[in-house]
Amino acid sequence: MKKEIAVSAVFALLIFLAVMNVRFIGKLTSEIKSMTEETMTLAQRGEWDRAEKLAREAAELWEKSDARTHLVLRHTAIENADIVLNAHIGFMSSRNQKEAQGSARSVRSVINGIRELECFRLGSIF
Amino acid sequence: MVISICRTIIIYLLMVVSMRVMGKRQLGELEPTEFVVAVLISDIAANPLADPGTPLLYGVVPIITLIFCEVMLSFGVLKSRKIRSAVSGNPSVIIENGKILQNEMRRNRFTIDELIEHLRKHGACDVGGVKYAVLETDGSLSVIPYAARSPVTPLQMNIETGEAEIPxxxxxxxxxxxxxxxxxxxxxxxxxxxxxxxxxxxxxxxxxxxxxxxxxxxxxxxxxx
Structure with a gap:
């Protein structure tokens, strides 16, 4: 019986950590997505400096979470997000509306992919 | 992580059911649940070991989930006869009173060659000398010969013997x-x-x-x- 209790306790802890992880990834990806959307709104208004600053903040937020994301996400997924976030900064600096829109779409797609991996949905399980 | 846990539970249950459907012959000396865990753990553990780009948690989470499933199912098997029967199955009598039960052999997909092989392993070269042969839940065959073909024991010969001690x-x-x-x-x-x-x-x-x-x-x- 002791073994069953110990294993159940470890499994309960695992479930707790998994739920915390879903919340963490959900929060992080939502923030980055909304920051990216905001950069596009600012770019459309011609406020390129503010848009570029916000794009940098989004990339920094992603980099700051590196210690935790490396534990729970495949490293290729983390690197992909790094690449698209930095590319988005580049297109904001070059003030190219069309390219900036394309890079924002890439950021959304990569970040959504990471979110989908962790969110509890039937599609994600199967 | 949650997805990993759900996937592991689904695959575990699916494999246990598959092992039960495949029958006793596939299992060797392990019970279906033990066999599934042995097969899955080795494969899961190899993945993060071989690929440094995969977090170790991708191996740790399914292994802990598998251990949980195995311990809980074993607990269920220990406590409930119904669960035991569903998970491990029931022994099948292949030879009863010297008669080969062919329907039972077909049901377990147990061939004549396998039966003869198992009997030889038990030193019973002649099928006629076997009173009972039971296919156990772990896939092994228990053979009980007719009393007349069984080795004579000191008790039958009224010979006094000292008890053996474990060296x-x-x-x-x-x-x-x-x-x-x-x-x-x-x-x-x-x-x-x-x-x-x-x-x-x-x-x-x-x-x-x-x-x-x-x-x-x-x-x-x-x-x-």
């Missing part, structure tokens, strides 16, 4: 194991006496020495490397 290893590769010496209720002095009786000057000259509570000893001398 313990007292010296292993020249090293005396104190716990074993205490286990058979002897001391160092007794051991030294036995060594000199058998022509050994020191424990270091002995490769293995076993002895039981009655003082029956076995010695093998150490050979030079």
């Amino acid at each position: 313990l290893v007292l010296i292993s590769d020249g090293e005396v194991i104190r716990e074993s010496l205490l286990g058979i209720g002897k001391d160092r002095e007794w051991l030294e006496g036995k060594l000199s009786e058998n022509g050994f000057g020191d424990a270091k000259e002995v490769f293995i020495m076993t002895a039981d509570c009655l003082g029956n000893c076995f010695f093998a001398a150490r050979e030079p490397a």
Whole structure:
């Protein structure tokens, strides 16, 4: 019986950590997505400096979470997000509306992919 | 992580059901749940080991989930006869009163060649000498011969025999194991006496020495490397 209790306790802890992880990834990806959307709104208004600053903040937020994301996400997924976030900064600096829109779409797609991996949905399980 | 846990549980249950459907022949000496865990754990553990880009948690989470499933299912099997029957199945009688039950063999997809092979392993070369043969839940075959074909026991012959005691290893590769010496209720002095009786000057000259509570000893001398 002791073994069953110990294993159940470890499994309960695992479930707790998994739920915390879903919340963490959900929060992080939502923030980055909304920051990216905001950069596009600012770019459309011609406020390129503010848009570029916000794009940098989004990339920094992603980099700051590196210690935790490396534990729970495949490293290729983390690197992909790094690449698209930095590319988005580049297109904001070059003030190219069309390219900036394309890079924002890439950021959304990569970040959504990471979110989908962790969110509890039937599609994600199967 | 949640997805990993859900996927592991689904695959585990699916594999247990598959093993049950495949039948007893596939299992060897393991119960279906043990077999599934053994197969899955080795594969899951290899993935993060081989790929440094995969977090270790991708291996740890499914393994903990599998252990949880296995322990819980074993607990269920221990406590409930219904779960035991569903998970491990029931033994199947293949030979009853010397008659081969062909329907039962077909149901378990057990061939004549396999039956003969298992009987040979049990020293029963003649099918006619077997009263019962039972295909156990772990895939092994238990063979019970007719009484007339069974070896004679001392009890049947009214011969008095002393009970056997478990011999313990007292010296292993020249090293005396104190716990074993205490286990058979002897001391160092007794051991030294036995060594000199058998022509050994020191424990270091002995490769293995076993002895039981009655003082029956076995010695093998150490050979030079």
